[in-house]
Amino acid sequence: GLKMSSLPDIKSLSALHSTLEEAKRAAAYRAVDENLDLQRHRVIGVGSGSTVIYVAERLGQYLLDPKFSIFASQFVCIPTGFQSKELILMNGLQLGSIDQYPTVDIVFDGADEVDANLQLIKGGGGCLFQEKLVSTSAAKFVVVADYRKRSPKYLGTNWVKGVPIEVVPSGYVRVLKDLKVKLKCENAVLRQGAPAKAGPVVTDNCNFIIDAHFGEIEDPAKLHQDIKMLVGVVETGLFIDNASKAYFGNPDGSVDLL
Ligand code: 5RP
Numbered sequence: 234g235l236k237m238s239s240l241p242d243i244k245s246l247s248a249l250h251s252t253l254e255e256a257k258r259a260a261a262y263r264a265v266d267e268n269l270d271l272q273r274h275r276v277i278g279v280g281s282g283s284t285v286i287y288v289a290e291r292l293g294q295y296l297l298d299p300k301f302s303i304f305a306s307q308f309v310c311i312p313t314g315f316q317s318k319e320l321i322l323m324n325g326l327q328l329g330s331i332d333q334y335p336t337v338d339i340v341f342d343g344a345d346e347v348d349a350n351l352q353l354i355k356g357g358g359g360c361l362f363q364e365k366l367v368s369t370s371a372a373k374f375v376v377v378a379d380y381r382k383r384s385p386k387y388l389g390t391n392w393v394k395g396v397p398i399e400v401v402p403s404g405y406v407r408v409l410k411d412l413k414v415k416l417k418c419e420n421a422v423l424r425q426g427a428p429a430k431a432g433p434v435v436t437d438n439c440n441f442i443i444d445a446h447f448g449e450i451e452d453p454a455k456l457h458q459d460i461k462m463l464v465g466v467v468e469t470g471l472f473i474d475n476a477s478k479a480y481f482g483n484p485d486g487s488v489d490l491l
Contacts, residue, residue, distance in 0.1 A: 240294050253484065256379040260482030261287030264341055264377045268478075271295075271304035276334045278311045278367040279321055280342025281360035284377045284482075286320060288341040293324030311337055313367050314360040314437040331363075337371035344376050345470070346392035347479050348384045351376075351491060352453045356397030356470030359424070359436050365468050368475050376479035380489070383481050387449040388471070395420070395444035396460070397470035402433070404465020405441050411463045412445050416456075420446040440467055 261284055269277075269292075279289055295305040309329035312318035321328050331337075342364055345357040353376065355361050368374045384390045400408045405423055412418040424434045424442040433441045450456055450471075457471040479491040 240298055253379055255486055256482035256484050257284040257377070258287040258290075258482070259486045259488050260284060260379065260480040261341070261377045262291050263482075263488045264288070264375045264480040265291040268339060268341075268373065268375050269295075270339075271301060274338040275307055276309050276311060276329065276336065276338045278313065278337045278340025278342070278371050279317050279326075280313050280340060280364055280367070281317045282343035282358050284343040284379065285317065285341060288377060289320040289324045289326065292326055296325055309334060311340075311367055313342065313363040316358070317360070331367060331370065335370055337367060339373040339375065340368050340371040341375050341377055342368060344378050344382055344472075344476075344479070345394070346384050346388050346390070347376060347378060347382050347476070347481075347491065348388045348453070349386060349491075351476045351479060352388060352474070353472035353476055354388050354392050354396060354470050355472050356399070356442065357392075357394065359397070359434055359442050361397055361470045362399050362436065362438055362440070362468045365472065365475075368472065373477045374475055376476050378479060378481050380481050380483050383479075383489075383491070387451055388453050389446075389448055389450040393446075395422075395446040396450075396456070397424070398443045398445055398460055399436055399438070399440045399467040399469075400443055400465050401467060402439075402441050405433075405443065408443055408463050408465045412443070412460075415463070416445075416447075416459055418445050418447060438467070
């Protein structure tokens with residue numbers, strides 16, 4: 234099969250920089266190297282967040298390597314939002330649209346929390362709708378994250394900022410009310426921009442985000458369904474039965490696989 238030639242070796246890189254960024258880079262490089270099928274994959278989803286930066290970086294390295302460029306030059310990358318689109322272009326990758334490529338071969342995306350069953354909380358960066366659109370259109374969904382994202386049992390253990398929920402702007406007060414009355418959620422807030430309370434964060438789809446706290450989530454599938462039924466909700470940050478595997482980078486450059 235095909236082997237790495239001139240691509241930078243992640244082990245030697247990590248020995249030099251034992252930082253959180255290196256943990257993210259290690260997870261992203263390993264995830265791409267182990268899951269990208271150069272001969273079969275053509276349509277590649279590129280997610281959002283600070284870990285996916287290194288996914289795009291790695292894909293760009295394949296493109297520049299003469300040994301792989303014949304395959305990599307045929308990749309079309311599907312973004313999950315504005316940041317992701319910029320990452321694709323910055324790394325010289327070919328940009329495609331989900332409209333043009335409704336079937337995606339593989340997607341690499343970050344997560345805010347990953348439980349033992351590979352259920353996820355996403356949307357910390359506000360890109361949940363397009364992330365869900367692309368990841369549920371993909372044959373394979375590989376999560377890239379650092380060690381802090383792994384939850385031993387339930388979602389809601391490490392990620393204490395609540396479940397992100399994308400809502401239609403004119404319906405946000407109604408969703409806040411229904412979360413409280415119907416779902417007994419005592420702490421749900423409209424996400425506002427910095428400086429504090431400077432106004433609602435507006436998503437790539439011109440919607441708002443509500444962060445709803447439920448404590449530890451024993452049944453994420455049920456919670457997702459309950460939230461999704463509320464009038465005004467576009468999508469929830471609970472990604473259920475969607476991820477294929479997850480790579481967690483550690484500060485020493487090692488990577489754990491789930
Ligand atoms: C954005 C997301 C991100 O994928 C998630 O927040 C992880 O980001 P990072 O890699 O920066 O920790 O869901 O909406």
